[in-house]
Amino acid sequence: SASGLTNAISSGFNITPAAVSASVSTVVASRVDDVVADNSDSSSITVTARDAFGNPVPGASVTLAATGEGNTVGQPAAQTNASGVATGSLKSTKAETKTLAATVGSTLLEARPQVRFVHGGPSAIKSTVRASDLPVVANGQATSTITVTVLDAFSNPIPGASVVLTSSGSNNTLTTPAETDGSGVTTATIASTKAEAKTITATVGTLALGEKPVITFVSGPVSASESLVAVNPADGLVADGSAASTITVTARDAFLNRIPDLTVVLSVASAGDPAKNTLVQPAAATGSDGVASGSLTSTWAEVKTITA
The missing domain is CATH 2.60.40.10 (Immunoglobulins)
Structure with a gap:
């Protein structure tokens, strides 16, 4: 009708998201367990910045941080995209559980995902084999304690490792060590009735450890009947x-x-x-x-x- 409204189109306008919400925004790790602490294996960290209504917040700067030691935190290469997403990474040389934190602009997000880094394979160089109580009387009863510490290339202890010990020489009594404990340590003892220098070799799986301590067994008191x-x-x-x-x-x-x-x-x-x-x-x-x-x-x- 003459008094009716006619169709009209307004000029363009933008709807922008509100401020970043610490509670609605998310931080997600692609891998949360069994990441090898070798400074190569990594977990991708995805941060999605949202406002209180769940709207993505593009163009925001994201900074990542992680607890623990030996970390290499790969910061996002760019600001959040149109979906509010920015991605970084985390790798480490320290086997432990890390807690992640993300800051968007000046807002510290509440999400705190954890990533557990684990040890790598045993290292022949970093692992140690030590002998104590030297020298030892070759009477079949006195012993030297052999302590083996199994470590990976970054000195992370390896628990649950089976260690096999061997000794040069003769007339030896060498005990069998238990599996390594949480510190990567196991012990055994050696006794002998043969006075001589004996070389100890420790093997983990097929890997012979580099340290080979020499244990010197010495003669006991003089025997009137055997002299x-x-x-x-x-x-x-x-x-x-x-x-x-x-x-x-x-x-x-x-x-x-x-x-x-x-x-x-x-x-x-x-x-x-x-x-x-x-x-x-x-x-x-x-x-x-x-x-x-x-x-x-x-x-x-x-x-x-x-x-x-």
């Missing part, structure tokens, strides 16, 4: 004060290990005049072979008994 006193010659020696019998003493412990650095004192039992005998004491202590030598000459013909 030796030998004379050469033992018979037919002329009692002319010149012909000599060499006396060789071999000091050994109860397990036949030779004992170095012992002072040996010789004596001779004689029915005749003791002054007729010339007994030369060993010039030095027993050597590394446990041996010390002296000699006997005499001008009195008889059977003589040597003791050491």
